[in-house]
Amino acid sequence: MQKEENCWKRIGVWGQEEPRCPRLKEVIHCRNCDLFTQAGRNLLERDLPVEYKNEWGQVLLEKKGEDTIGTFPVVTFRVEGEWLALAARIFSEIIDRVSIHTLPHRKKEVLKGVVNVHGEIQICVSLEHLIGLEKQDKDKEKEQKLNDRMMVVNKDGDVWVFPVKEIHGIHHVHPDLFQNVPVTVSKSKSTFTKEIFKWKDKHVALLDDELLFYSLKRSIQ
Amino acid sequence: MLVLLFYLGDVMYTMKCEKVREVAPLVKLKEMPHTPDYFAGLFNYRGVIVPVIDLRMMIQGRPCEMRLSTRIILVDYVRDDNTPYILGLMAERVTEAVKKSEDAFVSPGLSMQEAPYLGGFVMENKEMIQYIDLDLLQNSFKFLPMLEGGNNVPDDD
Numbered sequence: 001m002q003k004e005e006n007c008w009k010r011i012g013v014w015g016q017e018e019p020r021c022p023r024l025k026e027v028i029h030c031r032n033c034d035l036f037t038q039a040g041r042n043l044l045e046r047d048l049p050v051e052y053k054n055e056w057g058q059v060l061l062e063k064k065g066e067d068t069i070g071t072f073p074v075v076t077f078r079v080e081g082e083w084l085a086l087a088a089r090i091f092s093e094i095i096d097r098v099s100i101h102t103l104p105h106r107k108k109e110v111l112k113g114v115v116n117v118h119g120e121i122q123i124c125v126s127l128e129h130l131i132g133l134e135k136q137d138k139d140k141e142k143e144q145k146l147n148d149r150m151m152v153v154n155k156d157g158d159v160w161v162f163p164v165k166e167i168h169g170i171h172h173v174h175p176d177l178f179q180n181v182p183v184t185v186s187k188s189k190s191t192f193t194k195e196i197f198k199w200k201d202k203h204v205a206l207l208d209d210e211l212l213f214y215s216l217k218r219s220i221q
Numbered sequence: 222m223l224v225l226l227f228y229l230g231d232v233m234y235t236m237k238c239e240k241v242r243e244v245a246p247l248v249k250l251k252e253m254p255h256t257p258d259y260f261a262g263l264f265n266y267r268g269v270i271v272p273v274i275d276l277r278m279m280i281q282g283r284p285c286e287m288r289l290s291t292r293i294i295l296v297d298y299v300r301d302d303n304t305p306y307i308l309g310l311m312a313e314r315v316t317e318a319v320k321k322s323e324d325a326f327v328s329p330g331l332s333m334q335e336a337p338y339l340g341g342f343v344m345e346n347k348e349m350i351q352y353i354d355l356d357l358l359q360n361s362f363k364f365l366p367m368l369e370g371g372n373n374v375p376d377d378d
Contacts, residue, residue, distance in 0.1 A: 044290035044316060048247060052289075057248035061265040 008036055071172040076204055077151065078166040080133045083204045085197075088170050090155050090209055097148040097163060100124050111220045115161050117152055123220070124150075124161040130216060131192055131207075155213045173197050178206070224321050224343060225294065226350070228314040229277040229285075235321075235343050236353045242295045242307060244315055247287065260365075261311050266295065272365055273309035276353075279361075280336065290314045298359050308359065321345075326352065336361075 008014050008030040011021040027033045073088035095117060102113040109129040114121050128135075147166040152159060178195035192215075194208040223238040250262030250273055259279035263270050273293055277285045285291050292315040296308050321343055328341045338357035342349040 041290075041314075041316060044314070045288050048287045048289060048291075053247055053249040056246040057264065060245055060248055061267065063267050 006039075008033075008039075012036075071174045073170055073172055074206060075151070076168040076171050076199060077149075077164045078168075079127050079131070079162075079164050080135060082133055083168075083199070083202050084127075084131075085171070085173075085204050085206045086151075086153070086212075087206075087209055090153050092152040092154045092159065094167055095150050095152060097150055100163070108220060110216070112163070115150070117159075117161060120159075122152070122159045122161045124163065125216060125220065127162045127164070130212070130219060155209060158213070158217075160213070160216065171199065173199075173206075181205075222321060222323065223318050224352075225315065226317045226319060227292075227294070227312040229312060230281055230283065232281075233350050234276075234312070234353055235350045236294075236355055238318060240296050240298070240355050242297045245293045245295055245309070247291050247293060247311070261309075264293075264309070266307060266309070269307060271295065271307045271309050272362075273311055274362065276310050276312045280339070285311050285313050288313065290316055296355055298355075308362070310358075 007021060010017045011019065012024065012030040012033075014030070021030075023033055023035075024030075030036045074085040075088050075091055076083060076085045078084070098115050098117075100113040100115050103111070110125055112124045112126050115124045116122075127133075149164055149167045151162045151164055151167065153162065154160075177197045179197065181193050181196055192207045192212050193205040195206040196203055197206065198204070224235045225238050225241060225244070226233060226235050228234065245266070248264050250264050252262040253260065259275050261273040261275040261278075261284075263272055265271075275284055277283055291311065291313045293309040293311050294315060296310060298306050298308055300306060325344050326341055327344060332340055338354045338361065339351060340354060340357075341352040343352050344350075
């Protein structure tokens with residue numbers, strides 16, 4: 001019995017002993033073998049540890065954690081000195097900063113060039129130029145260089161890559177927390193701002209993705 | 222549809238997963254005097270008092286073994302007055318859920334007065350797995366007065 005019990009460690013994939021298990025030819029890997037499955041099940045047939053019932057009793061009487069019903073997932077990121085957010089559904093991925101290949105005879109500031117994302121060439125655009133954000137101090141920038149990332153966004157089949165200074169990640173915002181954009185703000189960036197919400201001690205501007213990508217398309221044509 | 226497989230002693234049983242809210246580990250239950258022997262007790266499930274039935278005791282007359290794989294299946298029910306309640310069903314070796322097509326469910330045309338919930342079978346490789354009808358099962362617990370009146374059920378996440 002003892003010998004049968006750990007055959008996967010002797011003649012199976014976790015062992016080196018010869019001759020190899022004859023079943024391996026058939027099942028390829030021990031995890032597909034019913035002997036292995038059965039051994040796992042047998043672990044669950046042990047008697048209950050003494051404290052088990054009490055511990056789980058404590059776990060189960062707690063109410064389930066934070067309610068996420070009705071919240072809106074956004075990705076928050078920083079461009080220059082400004083914290084911005086975009087709806088999480090349009091994001092494909094976040095990648096490390098890669099080098100940007102500039103395009104000749106294209107002198108538009110918004111269009112930074114093209115980048116290689118998993119072997120595919122994608123257009124890299126500058127959000128700060130589109131929105132009109134001021135450049136941050138050089139000193140401050142240096143210390144934050146480590147967090148440089150690129151966001152890969154897929155809007156209705158068009159892929160865009162934005163270099164950003166920092167990405168916080170996905171954040172669930174309840175619609176009640178959205179505040180209206182002050183009408184007196186006349187900076188150009190406010191035109192892309194749909195809502196503003198407070199996150200920690202910062203005000204984050206949620207960008208209107210429809211408007212943003214519409215003007216993005218126009219500005220690089 | 223998804224069905225949950227479990228054992229009572231050496232016999233495999235199954236139930237539909239539609240009404241199953243959660244499969245919880247075994248916890249310490251508050252026993253109640255003067256209740257049927259298959260009533261295992263009560264426990265606090267996220268702020269709600271949930272009664273637990275020992276299915277093996279009810280069907281085979283022996284209590285479930287206290288093993289790691291013995292678990293409490295929490296089932297969502299609705300009372301006659303449309304308020305929800307939760308019932309816990311204790312069973313052994315609750316380790317697997319499998320997909321079964323609708324035509325795997327067969328009824329042998331038997332109806333037992335004592336256990337109307339045990340009518341059907343699910344076919345699996347020519348073997349028959351006895352199927353527990355959760356709708357009919359709740360009728361067997363009319364002795365539980367708490368199933369009549371309202372205590373609230375926490376919202377689903």
